[in-house]
Amino acid sequence: MQLWRRHLEYVVILGMLLTGGYALVSGLLADLFGFPRFFLHPWAGYACALLVLIHLALNRRRIARYIRLRPLSREKPTPPLAPGQPARLGRRDFLIGALSGLAGFLIGFLLPSSRRPVAGEDLGQQYHRWSKPGGSGLDALRIDWGPRPAPLKAYPQAPRTVLPAPEWSGPPIGNIIAARRSRREYISGTLALEELSVLLYAAQGITEPRWGFRAAPSAGALYPIETYVVVHSVVGLEMGLYHYVVADHALEQIRPGDLRAELVRAGIGQDMLRTAQVCFILTAIFGRTRWRYRERAYRYILLEAGHIGQNLYLAATGLGLGTCAVGAFLDDAVNRLLGIDGEEETALYLFPVGRIGG
Ligand SMILES: Cc1cc2nc3c(=O)[nH]c(=O)nc-3n(C[C@H](O)[C@H](O)[C@H](O)COP(=O)(O)O)c2cc1C
Known part of the structure; x- marks a missing residue:
């Protein structure tokens, strides 16, 4: 029984050292190098606390004896130890222990953390710093990412329009880049389905079918x-809201009707959203x-979204059309117009496209 108890004590002490050391080192590393999720860290903490309790319970008699034998003052002679009785901790041991504990606390507190907010930073700066690559990438393989979200969105009940193959015979890219400007004035008229097809292809079309x-x-x-695409005036398409089916280069109509007034309201009154023949809305899942x-x-x-936006700019310029990036809009209103929740999927960027004069 005694032998078993002594073995258990050693196992507990070793476990305490290992889990305590792991929790301490990994906690410090996590804070210093920005490892946000050190896989076993919380469990090491719980295991260590449990082992400390077991250790105290196993040694309760020694602890009680020590407390009873503690000298009250320097002058008072300490009673001699009985054979086999454990040695008591002296004042020096206490002082060293307390000082190292304090030093550890101060080191942890004063060391700069890569993720602690810095005074004067706005949320964007905080996010940028927070999302710098840390060791979190290293343990990515051990983290359950959950099921992969569907890579494509579809409205199976929506009526479909297959777009004509995108035909491109525009000016050279150098000329297009030089001519690109944000255009906010559009003339009345219609867009051809072929033009819309080229714009959608430039934005998100599949250019490498194999992959x-x-x-x-x-x-x-x-x-x-x-x-x-909010369609105001395109030959062969009813007015309304359409979703681009990337895999089939097609449009599915998810909402019929004239949405110009709603779109302008959601776009904080920017009139180009009304006068354009179509308005692209980019969302993110x-x-x-x-x-x-x-x-x-x-x-x-x-x-x-920026890459796609620039493709739209260049394609519109190449087709002799005008567009303008729109980042100023009421998120909730645009999300409502699209029928999306604004959480899992939300509107990011608007691009009205229209005919321009001269
Ligand atoms: C992220 C972003 C958001 C923008 N939002 C708006 C907007 O809401 N309304 C607008 O009229 N122009 C907007 N613009 C267009 C800029 O005003 C335009 O790019 C800038 O004046 C430079 O002109 P340029 O595009 O002709 O070179 C935005 C541009 C970017 C890149």
């Missing part, structure tokens, strides 16, 4: 951006990219 790669780059080829890139996802998604 499904698209016109604009996407981190990990995860394609979080969805494209909607965050889960598609977050699933793999976690805290980097938001950066990638916004960058990708």
